[in-house]
Amino acid sequence: MSRTEILDSVDEAVAGIEDGSTVLVGGFGFAGMPFDLIDGLIRQGATDLTVVSNNAGNGEVGLAALLKAGRVRKVVCSFPRQSDSYVFDELYRSGRIELEVVPQGNLAERLRAAGAGVGAFFTPTGAGTMLAEGKETRSIDGRDYVLEYPIKGDVALIGAHHADEMGNLVYRKTARNFGPVMATAAATTIVQVAEVVAIGSLDPEVVVTPGIFVDRVVAVPARRYTVEGAR
């Protein structure tokens, strides 16, 4: 038993997400993307969302489906423009969605800062560029830095490989990407995994996200999108 809830269905896992929430969505392209949780969020109905994710959706599945359903007010991401990001493109060009572009490493670090209780930090990334316009800058030891603030989520939706019943998580290969930092940065972290294993089944040395960061877990059958589908 632990504070982490192990739930039987995706719909239970995404219950209670409120309109206007900031939702952190893991994944880099399709790797680590919590497709089932996003589908659940679409069914759940929350709207006026701010979504923080590396990309802004591919094709018409996952994040793109959420955007297409009209639930997203703003996207905070590093790279919205992909060959198959036409759902986002159309919303953006027609002025129906806001966009904040954040360099990928600053995105990861701002999420980490939220999880780590850091109030703000000086990063060299973006200094001297148009993405630093209007931001506080400072020269430290002869190098230029931009002050960046944490990005906190109300909810994080994450895909991981296995969870134990305490919510400890392990990931698989490059599907790890944003999951571990987003798990720390949200008030409520919801994780879909391929399998929930018994307490004691994960070696304590190899846990990547300790259960303290994990609120809800649901196991879903593997549903792999082909990589071709992701382009």
Place this chain on the structure above:
Amino acid sequence: MSRTEILDSVDEAVAGIEDGSTVLVGGFGFAGMPFDLIDGLIRQGATDLTVVSNNAGNGEVGLAALLKAGRVRKVVCSFPRQSDSYVFDELYRSGRIELEVVPQGNLAERLRAAGAGVGAFFTPTGAGTMLAEGKETRSIDGRDYVLEYPIKGDVALIGAHHADEMGNLVYRKTARNFGPVMATAAATTIVQVAEVVAIGSLDPEVVVTPGIFVDRVVAVPARRYTVEGAR
């Protein structure tokens, strides 16, 4: 083959450390303390060192032996005062060593900042206390923060469990402590391990410190100090 040097002796591993260096020393009490590297550093002879470590030595072994040998100008640590820290105590009271006390979490985060290329960061730890005197402070979203700067090392001396021949490291239990952050924060990271294993022997999912952070590795026979000895 890799950039990481796998060396046959402790003396080769610590060769070239210069007088006046800032040396990051891993370990928390005796767990993870790189005893053999410190002994090697004493033989090597570098002096006028600034040592960054959580404690300031126990008994007359390890860090305490380095202090006793008169090689340390300044200690940066969170907790110098222990029941058996008499070597440090005497140096400090007689004005022969400088001390900078840093809250333990700020110490870890300042080391991480050095490794992560963060120019400075606002931390709530220490705000409103005498350890914040003279430092820049700021209120962010109604909370008080202190601006802290990175702590960079010229050299890090670290104890880990196993290394592979590319310098990838795994640790053991709470002996992990400061090793992974110090490895990122030093120009030259030197590691003693119980065993060097072949490339391919470590599961890529469980590597804690990737070899990119590791410059030199030496395997030394286990030499465990009893915990009684550490008090």
Place this chain on the structure above:
Amino acid sequence: MPLTPHELAAVVARDIPPFSYVNLGIGQPTKVAEHLRPESGIVLHTENGMLNMGPAAVGDEVDPDLTNAGKVPVTELPGASYFHHADSFMMMRGGHLDVCVLGAFQVSAVGDLANWHTGAPDAIPAVGGAMDLAIGAKQVFVLMTLLDKQGRPKLVPACTYPVTALGCVSRVYTDHAVFDVGPGGAVVRETFGVSVDELRGWLDMPLTQP
């Protein structure tokens, strides 16, 4: 009758909600662990890099690579995890722990904490994780005697010792009474063989009752 340290540790343990993630400070707070029921699902954090720490190690269990923050050998429970110091203090600073139990020299009515430095001019300063722990949990409980060895109150209108953090303490467990502290001042929650008026006689501050 005032509580013994053992009894007081049990009172603290009773008040920690099930399934909480908890850090117990070095010294007396460590004793709270002895009173946590396994079925409570409470998970102990130790800032040197572990969650789900078990009891002190005995005999062959002793492993120099596995200690608590007081450098005492401990054990691991099923479901444990290990992590490095930056990640460990991220858990604290980021507010992920539910409860932290600390000792103190002084606590003020508004929850300022002094527990790292007596202010003695010849003391070697040493803070360890005290400041990080003080700011790093959703609730900070202090466990201390109400009076020091000279009979002076340790619950004070304002700390005279150097502070560890401001306004961080939410509750103070003492041998004579339990107090909530915070912006509204001290509130007596529970007394042990003493009346609230008697407490008012000892303490130099207004005391309210819930």
Place this chain on the structure above:
Amino acid sequence: MPLTPHELAAVVARDIPPFSYVNLGIGQPTKVAEHLRPESGIVLHTENGMLNMGPAAVGDEVDPDLTNAGKVPVTELPGASYFHHADSFMMMRGGHLDVCVLGAFQVSAVGDLANWHTGAPDAIPAVGGAMDLAIGAKQVFVLMTLLDKQGRPKLVPACTYPVTALGCVSRVYTDHAVFDVGPGGAVVRETFGVSVDELRGWLDMPLTQP
């Protein structure tokens, strides 16, 4: 004769020191990997969380959980490691990579880089890891054609496109020549079927020779 893209990728590969930790940007720089000799001990980093990345996956090797930064399926080599995004970008921002190879729209004589935005008013801005990569290696190599499709130089006195980072590029590999750039301006290291005086005719900047 100007070099083909294939030949130019080989020139870049030749110049990367053995045992370097290297990030190859999306697009043309990715091709440099094909020219790295296994015995060089060069380790490839991909910013989506891996060191010692192997070649593109083929057939049964394809695993949706294992891609490079361009989202192309790749393989892992022995001695690989995986890590999360904050740790991955820490490697870059902290200056731990030896070499990063990037494409560019423009590079200035002092090493300013423009490779993320054409400045077109209707373009959807998208930066990805470009700014982190630009500031995040001990040496940043740019691999590009010397002239754009309209015949205009891409090595320029000052970038007219929005910059990715200032003063970050150390060397520029083009089909016609290789240049060092930096505070001292552009230095011609090597030419491919063109004289330095001809280059001077094309480029609007002083060119020196080592």
